[in-house]
Amino acid sequence: MSANEDRLAELNAKLARIEGELGTAERSLAAVLADLQGWDDDLERLQASVVEDAWRARAEAEAAIAAVRSRRIALERHTHELERREK
Numbered sequence: 001m002s003a004n005e006d007r008l009a010e011l012n013a014k015l016a017r018i019e020g021e022l023g024t025a026e027r028s029l030a031a032v033l034a035d036l037q038g039w040d041d042d043l044e045r046l047q048a049s050v051v052e053d054a055w056r057a058r059a060e061a062e063a064a065i066a067a068v069r070s071r072r073i074a075l076e077r078h079t080h081e082l083e084r085r086e087k
Contacts, residue, residue: 001009
């Protein structure tokens with residue numbers, strides 16, 4: 001085998017090794033990208049849940065406020081009725 005053939009064989013061996021490493025890197029990158037997409041999906045679900053909880057809490061708070069306002073208005077009316085009776 002000539003020196004050029006030896007060198008060509010070395011380069012082919014290195015190229016095969018690099019191709020193998022590239023395949024491994026591509027699979028690793030695909031796994032990382034899939035993992036990141038999973039994180040994005042989880043974060044979107046969490047955000048939707050937080051928004052839903054916030055709307056539910058707001059609706060409950062508004063209902064409670066409306067109930068307190070109704071009671072306050074009823075008390076005010078009752079107070080005015082008592083004032084008229086005293087006159």
